[in-house]
Amino acid sequence: MVYEVRARSVEDNPPAARLRELTEQMPNAGVTEFGNVNVRARVDSRSKASTFVVADSTNETAQTITREEYDRIAGLQDSYIAGQDMVVLDGYIGSDPGFRTRARLVIESANANIAGMQRQLYYPIDDHPDAGHDPDTVVVYTPNLAAPGYPDDRLIAVDLAANVTRVLNSDYFGESKKGGLRMWNDIVFRRGGLALHAGCKVIPVDGQVKTMLIVGLSGTGKTTTTFTKQLGSQPVQDDFVALMPGGKVYTTENGCFAKTFGLDPKFEPAIYHATTQPDAYLENVSVDSDGTVDFFDTSYTKNGRTTWPFDYVDPADPAKLEPAEFLLILNRNENIVPGVARLDRAQAAAYFMLGETQGTSAGGKDEEGKALRVPGTNPFFPRVMADMGNRFLELMDGHPMQVFVLNTGRVGGPEGDERSKKVTIPHSSAFVQGIATGTIEWETDPDFGYEVATAVPGIDDDEILQPRRLYERQGRLVEYDERVAQLTRERTAYLAAFAGLDEAIVKSVG
Secondary structure, eight states: OOOOOOOSEEEESOOHHHHHHHHHTSTTEEEOTTSOEEEOOSOOSOOGGGEEEEGGGOSOOSSEEOHHHHHHHHHHHHHHHTTSEEEEEEEEESOOTTTOEEEEEEEEGGGHHHHHHHHHHSBOOTTOTTTTSOOSEEEEEETTOOOTTSGGGOEEEEETTTTEEEEESOOOTHHHHHHHHHHHHHHHHHTTOEEEOEEEEEEEETTEEEEEEEEOOTTSSHHHHHHSOSTTOEEEESSOEEEOGGGOEEEOOSEEEEEOTTOOTTTOHHHHHHHTSTTOEEESOEEOTTOOEETTOOSSOSOOEEEEEGGGGOOOOGGGOOOEEEEEEEEOOSSSOOSEEEEOHHHHHHHHHHOEEEOOGGGOTTTTTSEEEOGGGOTTOOSOHHHHHHHHHHHHHHSOOEEEEEEOSEESSOTTOTTOEEOOHHHHHHHHHHHHHTOOEEEEOTTTSSEEEEEBTTBOOHHHHOHHHHHHHTTOHHHHHHHHHHHHHHHHHHHHTSTTOOHHHHHTTO
16 A cells, blocks of 8 residues: 655655755754754654554564554544645665665654655665655654654554554654664565664675674664774674575665764764764754754763764675674673673574663663663564564574674673773774684683683783673672572573573573
8 A cells, every 4th residue: 555645745855955954944953063963852762662563464462553543543643744744755775676675754844854864874766767666665754743642642653564654743763764674674574584683894804704793772882883993894784684594684774873972083983973974964962052062961861863874984885795604792781791702503592582781872761771681682573572583593594603792881780880890892892803803712601601702812801701700809709690590590581481482592591
């Protein structure tokens, strides 16, 4: 079914300059010292509690709405749109001619920054012979229409049968981006693959270019790890990829949607350079009255964001990707997770499903700072979770990858605990380079059964590599052992709760 836009006026695929003009007219927008535009949105993170999938379009049973209720919401939204000025934006999720998905965003002109940001992420349709075809996914977005009766009077209603997502009463750009990608998740699964909430980079090693995937919840260091250079590495994708049989990887976006909190050119030069370009869009970044930007100010939110074209960071050509060889699972932890651990087949699927991390501002105040488990670190998978774990194991069996857990947080305690140690960006970079070059030395961890590093080039702190050593030196082994028992018990129970999940995955953490 094709969604027809009936509105007071419609601007069909306006150019970037027009979207920038409309954005600057917004009362909550301002031009920064870099010449780019920042919008202070009412909503500062994704709205998980307000997201519902139409029950007859998914095998998931949690947080669904009936077809009748969806139709009511659709009528409400369409009646509102009839009196509004709207923008329609078309593009592609993905660039591969045989795999890409045609996508459309319908958004109020009053919130043109969302269209401007989305335009930077879509692959353009201009040069494709099928440019006039109907879209495969549609996001209908009315930031200024309330949805009474839903959490915060806000609703993201997802119909996977028609691949239409309706967003009401959120002006956070992430709902546009994730609206399309959530539907694309389902499309990829039905094609026999798995959508991964992952960055992708290529690393040249001894004349070969190796493909690495970096899985992680928003704010755990996925973008930083993807863009940090090792041996002349190049980024390929920042946020979502499709992993298909044989290790084939397809990318999704022609731009980047990155967090800006703590952005420092010393540690993240590529991201800083791109973010400070005149055509980058900023959202919820601290900007004073004269346009000065402060990436460290959190008085409004830590979840400041930016979009910009991917060609600002010297990307590798996604059409030339070799099959994935490495997969990193990021875990922003603060206790006994080592800086790096190597996993076997079943453990890889288990830790992928555990999706353990510490919540960040990307998930809102309900998640920030809390220990989370998000299967696949992908909060946008619109099916039962067992489908994700079993498909991951199936893809691993058809194309084995080397899989690792990387802790991007701390060991020994939270920030402010003088006994703890930070796993820094240089630490993580050394782990990535050691993985790619095969220069890390390993031994089996007696508590968890995975392998921990005994030596990593560039790392001289064995307590980052093996947290048990830190706890032992500090006389805290009882605490360590209690934490081991607690994690083992919790992980087993968590995985066992997914009906239909392969038993080997559950047993691997017991």
